[in-house]
Amino acid sequence: MNDHPRPEPASLRGERILLRPWRPADRAPFAAINADARVMEHFPAPLAERDSDALADRIEAHFGKHGFGPWALEIPGVTEFAGFVGLLTVSFDAHFTPAVEIGWRLAAPLWGRGYASEAAACAMHYGFTELGLPEIVSFTVPANLRSLAVMQRLGMRYDIREDFLHPRLPPEHPLRLHRLYRIGREQWMERQAP
DSSP states (O other): OSSSOOOOOOEESSSSEEEEEOOGHHHHHHHHHHTTTTTTTTSSOOOOOHHHHHHHHHHHHHHHHHHEHHHHHHTTTTTEEEEEEEEEOOOOOOTTOSSSSEEEEEEEEGGSSSHHHHHHHHHHHHHHHHHHOSSEEEEOOOOOHHHHHHHHTTTOOOOOOOOOOOSSSSSSSTTOOOEEEEHHHHHHHHHHHO
């Protein structure tokens, strides 16, 4: 039996944001975000508190297994918990898996200020430099223009031939079609060059 405590996940800092390990106090504001119909517009349904807590449990388990995951997003001087931004292994089979995706979910009052883009850029930097990932993907429904814009700002590329039907949704579900964006480490490094 391994008695060594797991190392605390890394915290990542941007100019305005902090990506940090989750705290018990994050659960209530996370549940409020997941219950907001605006935030969950492009998901099958808002989450009840127990489902939000189960998602937080899965996020913490992902950190325990992989050493990375969707970090809690803190915006110092603004809010201690704004949502999450980070990296996670894709948990279904598709033409692009196995893969690590970058994703985000922010409280609606904080949209439009560049926090998701700044935090995702920090997470992407960590993925390529610290984790040595060869590629990072992201995906959402075609109507989710805000998230698609973040993917584009991150330098991710889209090819219509890679659109896919999400295997976790039933065949006639209106959100089944997803758009895939990707960026490889070399593409990302070219963007970092002065």
